[in-house]
Amino acid sequence: MRISVIGTGYVGLVTGTCFAESGNRVVCIDVDEDKLANMRNGKIPIYEPDLENIFLRNIKEKRLTFTNSLSEGIKEADVIFLALPTPPVEDGSADLSYILKVASELGELLDHYTVIVNKSTVPVGTVEKVRAVIKEKSKIDFDVISNPEFLREGFAVIDFMNPDRIVIGTESNNAKKIMEELYDPFVKNGSQIFFMDERSSELTKYAANSFLATKISFMNEIANLSELVGANVDQIRLGIGADERIGNRFLYPGIGYGGSCFPKDVMALNHIAGENNYIFKILEAVMSVNQIQKTKIVNKVTKYYNDNIEGKVFSIWGLAFKPDTDDIREAPSLEIIKELIGAGAKVRVYDPEAIKNVKTYFKDYQGITYHNDAYEALEKSDALIILTEWSVFRSPDFAKIKKNLNHPTIFDGRNLYELKVMKTNDFYYESIGREIVNSL
Ligand code: NAD
Numbered sequence: 105m106r107i108s109v110i111g112t113g114y115v116g117l118v119t120g121t122c123f124a125e126s127g128n129r130v131v132c133i134d135v136d137e138d139k140l141a142n143m144r145n146g147k148i149p150i151y152e153p154d155l156e157n158i159f160l161r162n163i164k165e166k167r168l169t170f171t172n173s174l175s176e177g178i179k180e181a182d183v184i185f186l187a188l189p190t191p192p193v194e195d196g197s198a199d200l201s202y203i204l205k206v207a208s209e210l211g212e213l214l215d216h217y218t219v220i221v222n223k224s225t226v227p228v229g230t231v232e233k234v235r236a237v238i239k240e241k242s243k244i245d246f247d248v249i250s251n252p253e254f255l256r257e258g259f260a261v262i263d264f265m266n267p268d269r270i271v272i273g274t275e276s277n278n279a280k281k282i283m284e285e286l287y288d289p290f291v292k293n294g295s296q297i298f299f300m301d302e303r304s305s306e307l308t309k310y311a312a313n314s315f316l317a318t319k320i321s322f323m324n325e326i327a328n329l330s331e332l333v334g335a336n337v338d339q340i341r342l343g344i345g346a347d348e349r350i351g352n353r354f355l356y357p358g359i360g361y362g363g364s365c366f367p368k369d370v371m372a373l374n375h376i377a378g379e380n381n382y383i384f385k386i387l388e389a390v391m392s393v394n395q396i397q398k399t400k401i402v403n404k405v406t407k408y409y410n411d412n413i414e415g416k417v418f419s420i421w422g423l424a425f426k427p428d429t430d431d432i433r434e435a436p437s438l439e440i441i442k443e444l445i446g447a448g449a450k451v452r453v454y455d456p457e458a459i460k461n462v463k464t465y466f467k468d469y470q471g472i473t474y475h476n477d478a479y480e481a482l483e484k485s486d487a488l489i490i491l492t493e494w495s496v497f498r499s500p501d502f503a504k505i506k507k508n509l510n511h512p513t514i515f516d517g518r519n520l521y522e523l524k525v526m527k528t529n530d531f532y533y534e535s536i537g538r539e540i541v542n543s544l
Pocket of ligand 1: 110111112113114115116133134135136139187188189190202205206223224225226253254255256257364365
């Protein structure tokens, strides 16, 4: 098939590359000229494991091309995917301007039957809006359908190639047939395509992300309570996760959820509820718990130094909102760094992939130094603070950590280490929802 993907970010690039890999001709369309120039030169604009090889192979085999021209890009398309941003606006709702602008342009340009598939995460009723905008300008027969994306950054290729499920919202038999054909190579392992009405499909995506965010906030509250009653949240996690009804995934407490999806999607769902005069009490609690959780680690640090961290130097391991990505959108690390610096401390930061994005984000901000080596970042520091659970941090050289730090002190926002290992290695060690090791 001939596929066009409008918006070549995390979702669009993975979608385009994976559809090219299954034999389709894919044109990726974007407005970001730098990104396009890099991609044409075989430079992948994001860090995403397993993507680069298939990206390069499909460029070489001319199944994957790039353009800034919408009219060129959709010329022969059988299917057009929209993978455009839907960032939050001030009131928490999703900004649909990117999608509606492209819809209006498509209305001018369509000259043959095409299935327009929305992959962006959008409020209920967006497909109807897109259809109306196109119809206003076009006499051509077309379908607009919903196909929310569930890939996880860091596992995007695996998730796209072997999805848990594919959700498609449409009443059009023609579009259904085309989608079945397009996704057939990806459901050979038995995954299911759930066809449903558009509105349910749009709400499914928000419900999924909000449920996951709820799990995280719930575990963060259990962790906070564990600290107060002298329990260990990791043991509780195992104890409840063995119950199949609960499941053992997404039960890790930490420094609050971040990323480009959970915060905005929870807010957007809450906004949808509000617009319909429904108070979604759980979501309000989820958001407020998350906001508080982001400050927990800074509170632990400042409390340890008797509420005065002025002049202290902290090493930070991990900046991306989660491991295996360079994405720092809504990463808790950004707020934590600002709070530490705001209280008079300095930070020395290291991340395997996100340093470049963090440097761009903080620009001329004073008080941060960037390091390409985790152990170098520890030098001249009073303590190490761990914010992202990259696997390279899981079995570090504790002797070297101790040697490089001014004091053997670790604040771990991701519970990477066994308490007894930290005891043996003689670290002062504070984590989330567990006892403090070698407490003074
Ligand atoms: P992104 O910001 O990484 O990518 C969006 C791309 O669209 C950018 O490259 C931007 O330059 C381009 N763009 C903007 N306006 C354009 C226009 N008029 N024409 C062509 N290109 C244009 O965003 P993303 O993370 O890929 O997310 C896209 C959508 O998918 C969002 O709605 C998001 O909520 C949803 N989603 C994201 C993820 C994820 O893990 N990132 C997962 C599932 C769903």
